Amino acid sequence: MLVQPLGTPGDFDPVLDRARSARVVMLGEASHGTHEYYRLREQLTRRLIAEAGFSFVAVEGDWPDCARVDDSVRFHPGGPADPLSALERFERWPTWMWSNAEVVRFCRWLRAWNVEQPAPLRAGFHGLDVYSLWESMQAIFDYLGEEDPQALEAAQEAYRCFEPYGGDPQEYGRASRFVPGRCEDEVVRLLTRTRERAARDGAGRFSAWQNAEVVAGAERYYRAMMGGGPQSWNIRDTHMADTLDRLMAQYGPQAKGIVWAHNSHIGDSRATDMTESGLLNLGRLGRERYGDTDVLLVGFGSYQGEVVAANHWGATPQVLPVPPARPGSVERQLHESLPDRALLVFDGVDEPEWATDSVDHRAIGVVYDPEYESWGNYVPTRLSQRYDAFVWCDQTSALHSLPAHEMLGELETFPAGT
Numbered sequence: 001m002l003v004q005p006l007g008t009p010g011d012f013d014p015v016l017d018r019a020r021s022a023r024v025v026m027l028g029e030a031s032h033g034t035h036e037y038y039r040l041r042e043q044l045t046r047r048l049i050a051e052a053g054f055s056f057v058a059v060e061g062d063w064p065d066c067a068r069v070d071d072s073v074r075f076h077p078g079g080p081a082d083p084l085s086a087l088e089r090f091e092r093w094p095t096w097m098w099s100n101a102e103v104v105r106f107c108r109w110l111r112a113w114n115v116e117q118p119a120p121l122r123a124g125f126h127g128l129d130v131y132s133l134w135e136s137m138q139a140i141f142d143y144l145g146e147e148d149p150q151a152l153e154a155a156q157e158a159y160r161c162f163e164p165y166g167g168d169p170q171e172y173g174r175a176s177r178f179v180p181g182r183c184e185d186e187v188v189r190l191l192t193r194t195r196e197r198a199a200r201d202g203a204g205r206f207s208a209w210q211n212a213e214v215v216a217g218a219e220r221y222y223r224a225m226m227g228g229g230p231q232s233w234n235i236r237d238t239h240m241a242d243t244l245d246r247l248m249a250q251y252g253p254q255a256k257g258i259v260w261a262h263n264s265h266i267g268d269s270r271a272t273d274m275t276e277s278g279l280l281n282l283g284r285l286g287r288e289r290y291g292d293t294d295v296l297l298v299g300f301g302s303y304q305g306e307v308v309a310a311n312h313w314g315a316t317p318q319v320l321p322v323p324p325a326r327p328g329s330v331e332r333q334l335h336e337s338l339p340d341r342a343l344l345v346f347d348g349v350d351e352p353e354w355a356t357d358s359v360d361h362r363a364i365g366v367v368y369d370p371e372y373e374s375w376g377n378y379v380p381t382r383l384s385q386r387y388d389a390f391v392w393c394d395q396t397s398a399l400h401s402l403p404a405h406e407m408l409g410e411l412e413t414f415p416a417g418t
Contacts, residue, residue: 001344001345001346001347001349001350001351001352001355001384002014002343002344002345002347003338003342003343003344004342004343005339005341005342005343006040006341006342006343006391006392007341009043009044009046009047011343012043012044012047012343014343014345014389015044015296015298015343015345015389016047016048016051016052018296018345018388018389019048019052019054019296020052021293021294022256022293022294022295022296023248023255023256023257023290023294023295024244024248024256024257024258024259024286024290024294024295024296025048025054025256025257025258025259025295025296025298026258026259026261026266026282026283026286026295026296026297026298027041027044027045027258027259027260027266027298027300028261028262028263028265028266028267028297028298028299028300028387029041029260029261029262029263029300030262030263030299030300030301030302030362030363030364031262031307031309031322031363031364031365031368032094032096032097032262032308032309032364032365032366032399033096033097033307033308033309033317033364033366033398033399034302034305034306034307034308034393034396034397034398034399035102035396035397035398035399035400036302036393036396036397037300037391037393037396038100038102038103038106038399039102040300040391040393041260041300042102042105042106042109044298045057045106045258045260046106046109046113048256048258049110049113049123049258050113052256053256054123054256054257054258055123055124055251055254055255055256055257056123056124056125056126056247056251056255056257056258057110057123057124057125057126057257057258057259057260058126058127058128058243058244058247058257058258058259058260059098059125059126059127059128059259059260059261060097060128060129060240060260060261060262060265061090061097061098061127061128061129062090062092062127062129062131062132062135062136062214063126063127063128063129063132063136063207063210063211063214063243064127064132064135064136064138064139064211065086065089065090065091065092065098065127065132065135066098066125066126066127067126067127067139067207068080068086068089069083069086069087069107069125070124070125070126071086072085072086072107072111073107073110073111073114073122073123073124073125074114074119074122074123074124074125075111075114075115075119075122082108083104083107083108083110083111084104084108084402086107087099087100087103087104087107087402088402088403092131092132093313093314094310094317094366095401095402096308096317096399096401096402097366099401099402100399100400100401100402101400101401101402102399102400104402107125110123110125124247124251126243126247128239128240128243128244128259128261128282129236129239129240130214130217130218130221130235130236130239130240131169131218131221132214132218133162133169133214133215133218133219133222134162134169136211136212136214136215136218137155137158137159137162137211137215139207139208139211140155140190140194140208140211140212140215141155141159143194143207143208143211144194144197144208148193148197150193151190151193151194151196151197154186154189154190154192154193154194155190155193155194157186157189157190158183158186158187158189158190158215160186161182161183161186161187162183169218169222170222170225170226172219172222172223173222173223173224173225173226174226183219184219184220184223187215187216187219188216190212190215190216191212191213191215191216194208194209194211194212195209195212206246206250209246210243210246213239213242213243213246214239217235217236217239217242220235221235221236221239229278230277230278230279233279234278234279234280237265237280237281237282237285238280238285240261240265240282241282241285241286241289244257244259244282244286245289259282259286261282262363262365263299263300263301263361263363264281264363264379265281265282265283266281266282266283266286266297266298266299267281267283267297267299267381267386267387268281268283268284268287268297268385268386268387269281269283269284270284270385271381271382271383271385271386272361272379272380272381272382272386273358273379273380274379283295283297283386296388296389297386297387297388297389298387298388298389298390298391299383299386299387299389299390299391300390300391300393301330301331301334301361301362301390301391301392301393302322302331302392302393302394302395302396303324303325303331303332303334303335303394303395304321304322304323304324304325304394304395304396305321305322305393305395305396305397306319306320306321306322306396306397306398307319307320307322307364307368307396307398307399308320308398308399308401309364309365309366309367309368310366310367310368311367311368311369312367313366313367315367317401319398320368320370321370322364322370322396323370323373325362326360326373326374326378328359328360329359329360329361329362329378330354330359330360330361330362330381330383331361331362333354333359334354334392334394335394338392338394339394340393340394340395341392341393341394342391342392343389343390343391343392344389344390344391344392345388345389346383346384346387346388346389346390348384351384354383355382355383355384356382356383356384356385357382358380358381358382359380359381359382359383360378360379360380360381361378361379361380361381361383361386362377362378362379363377363378363379364377
């Protein structure tokens with residue numbers, strides 16, 4: 001196992017060395033509201049694009065919202081001149097995950113990088129997630145317009161089926177408990193028609209096809225969500241893996257993709273207790289589909305600090321304290337043995353027990369209560385099997401949610417002292 005202090009972007013060289021031969025690099029985070037995770041992930045991503053030829057970034061976000069960002073960073077007709085304009089339009093809670101100063105800074109860099117590249121080689125920015133049922137359906141209407149009566153009729157049928165639920169997909173999920181699959185047939189017809197149109201169309205065909213896949217995935221997801229159990233989680237992560245597959249195919253045989261998502265998605269679920277609960281995830285599916293040597297999984301973690309989160313679903317986000325990691329956890333042991341910033345690269349050689357044994361590993365979601373630290377917020381993990389590398393930040397600070405325009409010029413340095 002390699003352990004080295006992390007002070008500048010150049011210290012990511014060991015990850016770059018392994019990433020050059022990989023097709024997919026997945027970069028995690030132990031929360032959705034920590035400045036250092038986003039900043040360090042950005043620094044590594046810049047190097048992957050500029051030095052290792054990676055083709056796109058795919059994030060744990062909605063396809064339609066991220067498509068507007070992609071329009072900006074790849075100079076598509078009608079795309080915003082500043083990615084900030086697109087990121088400010090993210091409305092789905094938790095907005096702070098992507099509508100933040102850290103992502104604005106990265107996307108501005110990506111646009112500046114792309115302007116020097118020929119159009120086919122410009123790096124994209126895409127959403128992997130499955131939540132945007134209504135937004136994706138509206139995007140399909142915009143795409144079809146009046147030019148394809150059969151496809152438009154299928155879209156209208158699907159819309160009419162969902163319309164009684166007032167734009168609330170969870171209400172549809174609740175109704176499906178009594179009439180299973182009530183809109184499934186309409187969605188399948190919509191997907192089929194959109195695929196047929198996309199196969200013979202030009203501009204916009206891939207995005208339209210993906211929006212139809214989102215509608216189909218969302219219908220399954222919200223229907224399964226009300227039934228409980230692992231099915232809805234598995235539908236979501238399988239949808240993200242399928243979207244990644246489509247992006248790789250769309251970018252061509254030499255494509256190389258970067259994923260930004262929570263550790264719970266990108267760390268191989270087989271190295272946790274998730275498998276016992278019937279759960280799979282994106283990291284596991286990536287390794288199974290592309291092969292262990294073609295996928296590089298990088299986790300993140302910290303000992304204490306601050307995080308942006310909410311105390312219940314849909315609540316106003318706030319800056320919350322992250323208390324010191326509990327005794328016996330991975331984070332406590334790394335706090336006692338590593339410098340403030342460090343990079344770990346696992347190679348199966350001279351790995352300590354905390355890396356190979358099942359040890360508690362902290363995971364903070366968009367809903368977080370520091371008082372639960374004594375019994376919740378941790379996942380039993382075999383760290384060196386769950387990840388190929390691990391980025392350690394002993395002390396962390398809160399993410400800078402938008403609107404934070406005045407801060408965008410203040411966060412340009414590598415976070416060695418933030």
